[in-house]
Amino acid sequence: MSQSVYPIPLTLSPSRISGFRTCPMQFRFASIEKLPEPPQIHLVKGNFVHRVLELLLAHEPELRTVDAAREDFELAKAEYEPSARFVALGLSQEDREAFFKDSRELVNGYYRMENPRNTKVIGLEMRLDSDFGKFKLGGIIDRLEHDEHGDLVISDYKTGKVPNPKYGANKMDNMHLYASLCLRVRGELPKKLRLMYLKSSTPIEVDVTDESNAACDAAAIKTFDQIAESCQTGEFETHRSGLCNFCAFKQWCPEFGGDPTQAQIQAPVLYPALEKN
Ligand code: SF4
Numbered sequence: 001m002s003q004s005v006y007p008i009p010l011t012l013s014p015s016r017i018s019g020f021r022t023c024p025m026q027f028r029f030a031s032i033e034k035l036p037e038p039p040q041i042h043l044v045k046g047n048f049v050h051r052v053l054e055l056l057l058a059h060e061p062e063l064r065t066v067d068a069a070r071e072d073f074e075l076a077k078a079e080y081e082p083s084a085r086f087v088a089l090g091l092s093q094e095d096r097e098a099f100f101k102d103s104r105e106l107v108n109g110y111y112r113m114e115n116p117r118n119t120k121v122i123g124l125e126m127r128l129d130s131d132f133g134k135f136k137l138g139g140i141i142d143r144l145e146h147d148e149h150g151d152l153v154i155s156d157y158k159t160g161k162v163p164n165p166k167y168g169a170n171k172m173d174n175m176h177l178y179a180s181l182c183l184r185v186r187g188e189l190p191k192k193l194r195l196m197y198l199k200s201s202t203p204i205e206v207d208v209t210d211e212s213n214a215a216c217d218a219a220a221i222k223t224f225d226q227i228a229e230s231c232q233t234g235e236f237e238t239h240r241s242g243l244c245n246f247c248a249f250k251q252w253c254p255e256f257g258g259d260p261t262q263a264q265i266q267a268p269v270l271y272p273a274l275e276k277n
Pocket residue numbers: 023024025026238239240241243244247248249250253254255
């Protein structure tokens with residue numbers, strides 16, 4: 001076999017797998033060439049709100065009060081304000097206030113969805129890794145818990161809008177992969193997956209079955225094979241969609257008249273290397 005154009009990544013995460021399915025060319029830029037990206041306010045805000053909720057749910061149930069949430073918010077703020085990714089946003093005082101006001105509204109949206117005192121947390125920001133044979137899969141789940149029936153549930157906070165069903169399936173595919181990881185690492189398949197859309201206080205839930213789990217594993221292996229083939233040939237398709245408007249690499253994308261070979265040279269000059277979200 002001829003030499004691979006790009007090294008084949010042997011460690012993947014559910015979001016990388018989903019990224020390749022969404023647009024192989026974007027995957028090449030972000031995950032194969034590992035190009036720096038400009039800081040994006042919605043990602044930083046999402047991370048910030050995740051941190052507040054992580055701090056809140058880390059308390060014993062009876063201590064997850066509204067006052068505790070306020071204190072956790074201030075604690076997370078003190079962590080984030082000096083961080084490189086927050087500073088890189090270059091926010092004016094007014095934009096900074098809007099950032100924290102929006103974040104507060106997202107935390108309020110969480111409270112409209114559930115009472116944190118009733119949540120039976122098993123783990124927060126849990127790292128799960130497992131060997132899928134051809135590759136290793138690893139990632140972090142926001143929350144693993146027991147529901148009122150004692151069944152295992154994976155919950156994931158979303159700070160964006162409830163997506164158009166056309167794009168939303170990917171997000172649930174990610175969650176199915178986390179369920180598979182959970183089975184491999186903890187020996188128990190979660191019964192349910194829940195996406196918690198904070199902005200509109202909308203939970204979206206799906207059940208997990210042995211069949212859905214087997215289909216998810218097979219699909220992940222198929223995607224890995226496609227990634228390996230693209231790395232070997234150097235050919236990564238472009239999938240043009242509404243998501244292109246948020247793509248950090250649009251200027252080098254052939255769909256928009258760009259030259260992908262220039263990204264390696266120009267992206268590091270345009271964007272300072274920041275910790276990836
Ligand atoms: S601009 Fe669109 S088609 Fe091009 S790499 Fe980005 S997501 Fe893919």
